[in-house]
Amino acid sequence: MKDKKELSKQHRLMREIIETVILTILMFVIINLAVQNYDVDGPSMEPSLHNKERIMVDKVSYHLHDPARGDVVVFVAPPDPALNYVKRIIGVPGDVITIQGTTVKINNTVLQETYVDPSYQGNPYQPIVNKVVPKDQYFVMGDDRKNSSDSRLWGFVPRQNIIGRAALVYWPLNDNNSGFLPDVSSVFAHVPTNATRTDNLSGNVHLVSSTSGEGGVIFFAIPGVFLVCSRCKKKR
Template identity: 85%
Template sequence: MREIVETLVLTILMFVIINLAVQNYDVDGPSMEPSLHNKERIMVDKVSYHLHDPARGDVIVFIAPPDPELNYVKRIIGVPGDVITIQGTVVKVNNTVLQESYVSPSYQGNPYLPIVNKVVPKDSFFVMGDDRKNSSDSRLWGFVPRTNIVGRAALVYWPLNDGNSGFLPDVSGVFAHVPVKAANINNVSSSSPLKDSTFGMDEVIFFAMPGLFLVCSRYRKKR
């Protein structure tokens, strides 16, 4: 009876932790092609941004500033203090031209007016869709407040095809030569250096916690 109760408690605990840590979303629309396809299902990591700042290159889900009833999925291009310039299809961050491997030539374009030396404010982010011709993003409606961010898109789990299933690719190399901060803005968080997009040990440890807890419990019983 005790083992049954412990198993039920552990199951409930794992369910609660997993639901607090991750959330499932359906991609609606082509704005992140070819990285994410319409109707794909993605798993969003809601915990890692409590451990470190959002980074350039991260694909995030957030409450849409133009319509708080909707959630958008886009890629972070600029973080607080960055200076953004976009002229045609050329994107510059802190006067560094990005060679964006995640933007396919067939989806390249810019239907919006040029942006010149726009500074990303404190606690805000500049985001763009990978489908530059068909994305409603920061080029149109401005910055995403940090409080709007739900979490980071960690992996595609359905359907398992199209060559992009599993964890989203690491694109940190695109931003490797971008200076950390170009503009001086008041009270920019500097508790730790901004780091580029990876699925780091913080997230691995968190997602492993329920399993480790269960293994330790079983080991204690055997002893």
């Protein structure tokens, strides 16, 4: 009888070990599909992102909703598909963009961009007047307006180029901008939807190299969901 109990204990132990290993592998695969780490290389998102910082990019959210104005996104660079850039979305499909000097207008509304520090303000490019963002394209700019190669120079970012949304800075610790990137949707809250957008729709560089909002909650909750499911299974 004692031998049977010992065998039963060993069997349960082995089963729990195998389940834990499988669960760990599954979590690793899912998390890697949901998020990706990047190293910031360059100054063009100062002061929001610093050179050599490590950021976590949410690759899930944009399967649930479209990219929004104010989001910081990582994307395949239109000027060089071998590179990834990180910039902030300023204009979405249908928006009318006007940039004259340091004044940025979306649908004839001047933006009060709290994320642009005055010491980084500037515009080395030609004025843009009433440029319509095409369907499935986005207009992006770096927060360091003096030192950013962005849509002012090379045009729009196709939707399919966007890898995901930069959710948080996780390294180095205790830096002045570590943690989740702030929500800046209030900057765009008073921008009206272009009334004619459905008619208008037609079909130093800041780089990142491969090494969260609503979507951030989702991908950070994934491990917890699997652990809860595992516990429930064991209780049964």
